[in-house]
Amino acid sequence: MILSLAKTSLNLRARISKGKFYQPAENMINITFPDGAVRQYDAGISAMDIAKSISEGLARKVLAAKVNDQVWDSSRPINHDAAIKFLTWDDEEAKSTFWHSSAHLMAEAVESMYPGVKFWVGPPLEKGFYYDMDLGDQQIGEEDLKKLEVKMAELAKQNNSFLRKEISKADAVKYFEEKGDEYKLDLLSGLQDGEITFYTQGNFTDLCRGPHIPSTGSIKAVKLTSIAGAYWKGDEKNKMLTRIYGVTFPNNKELEEYLVFLEEAKKRDHRKLGKELELFTFSEKVGMGLPMWLPKGAMLRERLQQFLQRKQIEAGYLPVITPHIGHKSLYVTSGHYEKYGKDSFQPIKTPQEGEEFYLKPMNCPHHCEIYKSSPRSYKDLPLRFAEFGTVYRYEQHGELHGLTRVRGFTQDDAHLFCMSSQVKDEFKKVIDLVLFVFKSLDFTDYTAQISLRDKEDRSKYIGSDEDWEIAERSIMEAAAEKELNTVIEYGEAAFYGPKLDFMVRDAIGRKWQLGTIQVDYNLPKRFELTYIGEDNAKHTPVMIHRAPFGSMERFIAVLTEHCAGKFPLWLAPVQVKILPISDKFMDYAEIVSQKLKNSDIRVEIDDRSEKIGKKIRDTELAKIPYMLIIGEKEVAEQRCSVRRQAKGDLGSKSIEEFIEMVLEEVKSMTAIS
Ligand SMILES: [Zn+2]
Ligand SMILES: [Zn+2]
Numbered sequence: 027m028i029l030s031l032a033k034t035s036l037n038l039r040a041r042i043s044k045g046k047f048y049q050p051a052e053n054m055i056n057i058t059f060p061d062g063a064v065r066q067y068d069a070g071i072s073a074m075d076i077a078k079s080i081s082e083g084l085a086r087k088v089l090a091a092k093v094n095d096q097v098w099d100s101s102r103p104i105n106h107d108a109a110i111k112f113l114t115w116d117d118e119e120a121k122s123t124f125w126h127s128s129a130h131l132m133a134e135a136v137e138s139m140y141p142g143v144k145f146w147v148g149p150p151l152e153k154g155f156y157y158d159m160d161l162g163d164q165q166i167g168e169e170d171l172k173k174l175e176v177k178m179a180e181l182a183k184q185n186n187s188f189l190r191k192e193i194s195k196a197d198a199v200k201y202f203e204e205k206g207d208e209y210k211l212d213l214l215s216g217l218q219d220g221e222i223t224f225y226t227q228g229n230f231t232d233l234c235r236g237p238h239i240p241s242t243g244s245i246k247a248v249k250l251t252s253i254a255g256a257y258w259k260g261d262e263k264n265k266m267l268t269r270i271y272g273v274t275f276p277n278n279k280e281l282e283e284y285l286v287f288l289e290e291a292k293k294r295d296h297r298k299l300g301k302e303l304e305l306f307t308f309s310e311k312v313g314m315g316l317p318m319w320l321p322k323g324a325m326l327r328e329r330l331q332q333f334l335q336r337k338q339i340e341a342g343y344l345p346v347i348t349p350h351i352g353h354k355s356l357y358v359t360s361g362h363y364e365k366y367g368k369d370s371f372q373p374i375k376t377p378q379e380g381e382e383f384y385l386k387p388m389n390c391p392h393h394c395e396i397y398k399s400s401p402r403s404y405k406d407l408p409l410r411f412a413e414f415g416t417v418y419r420y421e422q423h424g425e426l427h428g429l430t431r432v433r434g435f436t437q438d439d440a441h442l443f444c445m446s447s448q449v450k451d452e453f454k455k456v457i458d459l460v461l462f463v464f465k466s467l468d469f470t471d472y473t474a475q476i477s478l479r480d481k482e483d484r485s486k487y488i489g490s491d492e493d494w495e496i497a498e499r500s501i502m503e504a505a506a507e508k509e510l511n512t513v514i515e516y517g518e519a520a521f522y523g524p525k526l527d528f529m530v531r532d533a534i535g536r537k538w539q540l541g542t543i544q545v546d547y548n549l550p551k552r553f554e555l556t557y558i559g560e561d562n563a564k565h566t567p568v569m570i571h572r573a574p575f576g577s578m579e580r581f582i583a584v585l586t587e588h589c590a591g592k593f594p595l596w597l598a599p600v601q602v603k604i605l606p607i608s609d610k611f612m613d614y615a616e617i618v619s620q621k622l623k624n625s626d627i628r629v630e631i632d633d634r635s636e637k638i639g640k641k642i643r644d645t646e647l648a649k650i651p652y653m654l655i656i657g658e659k660e661v662a663e664q665r666c667s668v669r670r671q672a673k674g675d676l677g678s679k680s681i682e683e684f685i686e687m688v689l690e691e692v693k694s695m696t697a698i699s
Contacts, residue, residue, distance in 0.1 A: 058109040067104075074100040074240060077112055088112045089120040089239045097123060099190055099237040115276055120239075125150035127188060127238040128178075128245055128274040129157045134230035135177035136270070140164045145232065146209045146258060146267055152537075153284075154273030158256050160209065161268055171250040171270070178248045185243030186228040190236060195219040198233065209258075245274045247281035251288070255424075262423055290534050296586040297428040303591055303599075303649065305582070306429065315426040315433035317579055322599035325628070327578055329597050331414055333696060334438055334574065337462060341455055343412040343440055348392035350416060354382040359552055360391040371420045389415035390546075390571060393441040394553040397567075402557040407567060408444035408452055414578070415439050429583035436578045442570040443555070446493055450500035452570055453526065453543060457508045460528055460541045460574045466696055467585060467594065469540075471531035474510040476501055477518035488522055489547030497545045497568070498524050522548035532588040540584060544571040592649045592671065596692040602629040603650045604666075605641045607657035609633075614661045618654060618681055625685045646671065652688065 073091030092111040113120035129148030148157030250272040258264035305323030357363040373382040523545035575581035653669040668676040
């Protein structure tokens with residue numbers, strides 16, 4: 027938000043006088059605004075009062091403030107010089123604060139209708155919020171959510187302020203002991219004296235670090251979206267709490283838009299479409315979170331895999347294949363062993379005592395051993411090992427979700443071993459590959475998120491300063507040269523190296539992280555990887571992990587929701603459905619089908635004795651790109667009537683014309699460069 031100094035009303039507490047600007051007066055503080063302007067105020071002024079000093083209109087919009095990069099209540103006194111930024115509904119941080127405050131409002135409503143309820147935590151989500159609660163003997167069902175919404179609206183209208191109070195640990199413990207609230211006492215046990223705050227709005231008081239919006243009145247539209255069970259602290263051994271999800275808005279219009287979006291998201295849900303389009307299935311007998319691909323899904327996945335494999339061969343990748351398990355010593359070397367606790371898949375033991383194997387959680391250690399299988403020279407680099415490697419990671423039961431959170435998945439993995447001087451070029455090539463994938467699958471809205479070291483503390487990273495500088499610069503230059511829309515996050519790099527992640531927006535505006543490129547200085551050291559340099563001395567190569575899809579499972583889930591199950595022609599499991607008007611035309615349908623198959627077109631015949639209208643409708647529902655309708659006229663002329671999904675009737679064509687058209691369309695979609 028850009029502030030105009032001209033709007034200042036001088037009768038308020040702002041004091042601007044030329045010359046005195048930077049001289050600290052007693053009890054005065056300097057406030058710096060985002061445009062660089064600095065103004066003096068009395069110490070103890072709040073962001074809200076500063077906003078009011080600028081304009082009442084601005085003050086009405088302020089939901090919170092960023093004070094020296096921390097989000098604060100707009101009512102909290104500022105006692106020292108500070109940089110501030112007002113946060114309004116347009117800022118993501120303000121939305122988070124709004125939704126978290128709404129969780130308090132919901133808790134107030136729940137407490138008023140279900141006395142004795144105890145609350146655990148109520149965080150904001152990317153869209154909305156939830157609160158976990160223990161209702162004791164009471165029950166809340168889906169049917170009660172409406173009543174809660176009404177109560178929330180009623181409480182919001184009271185326009186109660188969120189009042190912040192600093193409290194000693196002893197007093198806080200006493201308060202919740204009297205309430206008999208073991209959940210808040212548990213939270214308190216992890217907090218230090220001096221950092222504990224209570225927030226009260228209306229009749230509801232909560233232990234919370236804040237921040238919150240000024241008052242409940244700005245919550246104008248409420249929707250409680252669902253209710254679910256959630257284990258306390260996410261641990262299945264603990265008590266099951268009740269979790270209520272909701273979303274709120276500062277006006278009704280946005281809520282209505284959001285409800286339309288929810289409807290659309292529901293229609294596109296990959297779990298629903300996966301069933302309807304017969305792509306994948308789960309079986310409790312096989313195990314939760316272990317997807318099984320049905321023939322159509324397998325076909326689609328294989329197409330995607332071949333598509334990337336072909337591109338990778340062109341880009342100089344070498345295929346490798348490694349087993350699904352690895353000896354304990356592999357993971358001792360890689361350092362993963364230390365991370366394996368009782369919360370992971372447990373080791374596999376052999377009849378021979380003392381031998382332990384692990385399901386592989388990643389392919390990198392295996393690939394490091396492949397690198398070591400023969401001596402390497404600088405002339406061999408870069409070496410690019412690619413594998414569609416299936417890995418297994420334990421996820422808690424409650425965390426599993428369709429194909430996006432699973433316990434076994436296949437990464438489109440590759441590890442590039444190169445010299446420091448080659449990092450930039452390798453990044454550029456991987457970016458090309460990722461952009462090729464995005465283009466072919468119609469993902470047009472994406473940004474690159476570059477994660478670099480924490481500028482303040484460089485001690486927590488492995489690898490030499492020099493290597494890091496080269497890598498960080500290489501990534502930024504590669505992204506700039508490829509004209510990527512880039513966001514840089516300091517302090518977000520892994521301890522072993524910087525990275526670039528692609529964030530993609532799908533057709534209905536949801537953000538997904540797809541595609542990652544990561545530099546690693548750790549594994550080459552741990553595995554003692556070397557190459558002989560031009561100087562005849564031994565050097566350690568840089569390792570780059572990269573996966574354009576991420577995982578096949580998650581990618582196909584995102585893709586399915588992005589295109590609402592209408593896969594592009596080149597990827598569709600069934601590309602053409604032949605619909606004979608009656609059984610009389612089956613022979614000709616078979617001939618057409620065979621001709622298409624000979625040209626590698628995936629085709630099925632609808633041989634049911636249904637009316638043609640129904641056959642057409644069912645094919646449309648199955649989201650098959652082309653239909654060929656065959657009746658008396660088509661057989662007589664040795665042609666077929668063509669219908670294209672979403673386009674309708676394309677008229678009559680000879681079989682050869684149709685084949686050529688399909689092949690041309692496929693080629694144009696997968697050969698974008
Ligand atoms: Zn709170
Ligand atoms: Zn890796």
